[in-house]
Each structure stands twice: as structure tokens, then as C-alpha cells.
Amino acid sequence: MSWRELPIGGIILEAGNSVKRKTGDWRVLRPVIDQERCVRCYICWMYCPDGVIEIRDTPYRTKAGRIWNITFEIDYDYCKGCGICAQECPVKAIELVEEVK
Ligand code: SF4
Ligand code: SF4
Numbered sequence: 001m002s003w004r005e006l007p008i009g010g011i012i013l014e015a016g017n018s019v020k021r022k023t024g025d026w027r028v029l030r031p032v033i034d035q036e037r038c039v040r041c042y043i044c045w046m047y048c049p050d051g052v053i054e055i056r057d058t059p060y061r062t063k064a065g066r067i068w069n070i071t072f073e074i075d076y077d078y079c080k081g082c083g084i085c086a087q088e089c090p091v092k093a094i095e096l097v098e099e100v101k
Contacts, residue, residue, distance in 0.1 A: 027081030029096040033072055037093035040068055044085035044094060052078045053085060071098070092099050 007013055011038075045053045058071040074085075086094040 022077045024075075024077045024079050024081075027076075027079060027099050029081040029083060030076065030099045031074055031079065031081065031083065031085050031094045031096055033074065034093045034095065035071060036062055037038055038068075038072060038089075039091055039093070040070055040072070041090060042086050043090060045072060047084050047088045048079075049082065050078055050080060051082060 014052050042055075045055060051095050052075040054073050054075055056073050057069070058069045058073075060068045062068070081096070081099065083096050086092075
């Protein structure tokens, strides 16, 4: 949509329309979770300002044999690459890499 098509004042005409805006297009840095290092503490999930870190019921077995019953995954359609998750992760399991489109 061109800015010329925006309603006057930029008002929102339709509730819940944010799902139609794939804000991941803005991203220049992509957060990548190292599932080996992640200790499933939920901190990234709590801090993400866009609520795009999802908790999946996908089990993960580490190389050392530890089994986690959940996996944290980022919805890249909406992640803006702000880096807060990487900053807050206590075990530095999230790396910001350059986005290649
Ligand atoms: S980079 Fe920002 S928007 Fe993306 S998952 Fe991390 S905290 Fe959320
Ligand atoms: S903050 Fe780090 S360790 Fe905690 S769930 Fe997120 S990626 Fe895993």
C-alpha cells in the first residue's frame, strides 16, 4: 500500500489488522536461537516487544543427551530484529546475524 492510500490521520479502520502487516520486512538483523545453548528460561519470550517468540511443543535432545519438551522459535514474518531478545538472554543463546534477502 502506498502512503497515498492511507486513510486521513492514519486511523485504523479495521480491528486486528496488524497480522496483515508482515513487519519482518523491516529487519536488517535476524535473531537466531542456538537450541543447544538455550535453557528454556522464557526470558526472550517475556521481553520480545512484538510477542513473536513462540513456544512449540517440539521436543529437543541436546548433544549431551538432555531432553527439552519445548522449543522456542521466532516468527520471522513479524520479528523486527530489534535485538532485545539477544540482549536479555542470560546464556547468550541468541545471535544476531545480518539479514540476507
Ligand atoms: S529481535 Fe526483537 S522482535 Fe525479534 S524476536 Fe527478538 S525481541 Fe522479538
Ligand atoms: S532467553 Fe535464551 S535461554 Fe532463555 S528461552 Fe530465550 S533463547 Fe532460551
